[in-house]
Amino acid sequence: DQQVKQNSPSLSVQEGRISILNCDYTNSMFDYFLWYKKYPAEGPTFLISISSIKDKNEDGRFTVFLNKSAKHLSLHIVPSQPGDSAVYFCAASAGAQKLVFGQGTRLTINP
Amino acid sequence: DAGITQSPRHKVTETGTPVTLRCHQTENHRYMYWYRQDPGHGLRLIHYSYGVKDTDKGEVSDGYSVSRSKTEDFLLTLESATSSQTSVYFCAISDRDSWDTQYFGPGTRLTVL
Numbered sequence: 171d172q173q174v175k176q177n178s179p180s181l182s183v184q185e186g187r188i189s190i191l192n193c194d195y196t197n198s199m200f201d202y203f204l205w206y207k208k209y210p211a212e213g214p215t216f217l218i219s220i221s222s223i224k225d226k227n228e229d230g231r232f233t234v235f236l237n238k239s240a241k242h243l244s245l246h247i248v249p250s251q252p253g254d255s256a257v258y259f260c261a262a263s264a265g266a267q268k269l270v271f272g273q274g275t276r277l278t279i280n281p
Numbered sequence: 282d283a284g285i286t287q288s289p290r291h292k293v294t295e296t297g298t299p300v301t302l303r304c305h306q307t308e309n310h311r312y313m314y315w316y317r318q319d320p321g322h323g324l325r326l327i328h329y330s331y332g333v334k335d336t337d338k339g340e341v342s343d344g345y346s347v348s349r350s351k352t353e354d355f356l357l358t359l360e361s362a363t364s365s366q367t368s369v370y371f372c373a374i375s376d377r378d379s380w381d382t383q384y385f386g387p388g389t390r391l392t393v394l
Binding site for chain 2: 270
């Protein structure tokens with residue numbers, strides 16, 4: 171049973187526009203959420219995180235929004251750049267030193 | 282970047298053979314993890330360690346064992362490899378004070394024929 175879901179396998183966005191990646195979860199015990207970025211043949215790299223006590227966290231061009239009532243989080247990238255082309259994973263934790271990952275969304279930024 | 286290396290980076294083996302993957306860290310982090318990445322499944326936790334000789338199972342632990350005899354090394358063993366274990370394996374580490382934020386190694390691509 172997939173507790174963290176990224177329903178869009180891929181997303182294509184024009185350079186300079188906003189990229190919005192979505193993630194849904196089912197476990198109401200999740201209290202910390204993260205986004206990772208992965209380039210081919212490399213390990214995932216941590217991008218940004220948010221605690222369940224917040225509804226927004228910003229870091230430069232990246233903003234994560236959390237809607238607890240809808241069990242939904244999203245990652246906004248503004249403006250999108252060619253180097254943002256990668257696979258993005260959302261992840262969630264409920265303590266116990268474990269992360270649960272979504273399936274990933276492949277983002278392509280077109281010039 | 283966190284100091285994490287994985288060896289080997291690529292391996293091809295035959296069904297039924299034992300395989301050991303190594304993860305080495307230079308960050309002195311307490312927690313270490315093994316994941317596998319497969320299309321349509323994202324990253325799934327195999328086993329993790331919260332200290333030397335302290336390990337626990339993850340979501341997909343069947344067919345895998347682990348050992349951690351030193352803080353810096355975490356070994357993943359496939360006792361008898363099967364084709365279903367063909368995957369990309371990632372090691373990750375995290376610190377006690379911020380264990381949620383995990384840092385990943387470069388991965389090992391394993392093919393079981």
